[in-house]
Amino acid sequence: MNFLMIGDVVGRTGRNALKSHLSEIKRKFEIDFTIVNAENSAAGFGITPKIYEEFISMGVDAVTLGNHSWDKNEIIDYMELNPNHSIIRPLNFLNNSPGRGYKIFDHSNGKKILVCQIHTKLFINLPLNDPFQCLDTEIISLLEAGKADYSFLEVHGEATSEKNGIGQHYDGKFTGIYGTHTHIPTADARVLAKGTAFQTDIGMTGDYESIIGMKKESAIKRMRTGMNSNRLEPADGEATISGIIIKRDIENSSTTIQSILIGGILNREVF
Ligand SMILES: [Fe+2]
Ligand SMILES: [Fe+2]
Numbered sequence: 001m002n003f004l005m006i007g008d009v010v011g012r013t014g015r016n017a018l019k020s021h022l023s024e025i026k027r028k029f030e031i032d033f034t035i036v037n038a039e040n041s042a043a044g045f046g047i048t049p050k051i052y053e054e055f056i057s058m059g060v061d062a063v064t065l066g067n068h069s070w071d072k073n074e075i076i077d078y079m080e081l082n083p084n085h086s087i088i089r090p091l092n093f094l095n096n097s098p099g100r101g102y103k104i105f106d107h108s109n110g111k112k113i114l115v116c117q118i119h120t121k122l123f124i125n126l127p128l129n130d131p132f133q134c135l136d137t138e139i140i141s142l143l144e145a146g147k148a149d150y151s152f153l154e155v156h157g158e159a160t161s162e163k164n165g166i167g168q169h170y171d172g173k174f175t176g177i178y179g180t181h182t183h184i185p186t187a188d189a190r191v192l193a194k195g196t197a198f199q200t201d202i203g204m205t206g207d208y209e210s211i212i213g214m215k216k217e218s219a220i221k222r223m224r225t226g227m228n229s230n231r232l233e234p235a236d237g238e239a240t241i242s243g244i245i246i247k248r249d250i251e252n253s254s255t256t257i258q259s260i261l262i263g264g265i266l267n268r269e270v271f
Helices: 011-028 049-058 074-081 131-144 160-169 216-225
Strands: 002-006 033-037 062-064 102-106 112-119 150-156 176-180 197-199 241-249 254-262
Touching: 002 011, 002 150, 002 176, 011 033, 011 049, 011 241, 011 254, 033 150, 049 062, 049 074, 062 112, 102 131, 112 131, 131 150, 131 160, 150 160, 160 176, 176 241, 197 241, 197 254
Parallel strands: 002 033, 033 062, 112 150, 150 176, 176 197
Antiparallel strands: 002 241, 102 112, 241 254
């Protein structure tokens, strides 16, 4: 099966890029299942129920979040009222947090696909449970019991070292492990020694003529003055769609990974 993962969609320009190109990308790469990180999809901060439903109507199968999960309050009630939604927040948010940290999807071809998100701890000011312990107790046992045919772990975090630590520690357990959150794609897509496809960070789907998706002027002013009073707004130039495609052939036991950069100033693809 072929899987598409899209990095943090930032604001309207990121959503518009996906709306315009997702079906074409899915067709070109024969994608069977799509995961989109949407923690910045609502004007850079969080997600709303309406935006989630837009993603699903575009052909997205699973939506992941991150440290911005609760920036828009209305998503919390929505997640609690719709137990069957396909929104995944970090597994190691504190106990009793709304929503879920993983979901096992039933594909129309009969295969089961586990999607999980974990949050790292370095340089992150959030109360979090230990990521390794949460994965060991809640996820690894499911995988070892054969509850999923394919499994993906999204590692949301700031430090490349910690993301590599989690990737290498769980190599061989998941079909793919990939990072999100920094909004800058890394050039290290590869299959690890025990067979898991890996990329440290899959970048953002937004306007790269910016500071990680936000308009440059106010972001730089914040850095230079230390003042948080000026509002950060998403940049609105054409977005680059940044992500990865993982192809896994169970019968031949082969896995490949490639990164994609489509549209905007980082464009590498020609349609
Ligand atoms: Fe984040
Ligand atoms: Fe993000």
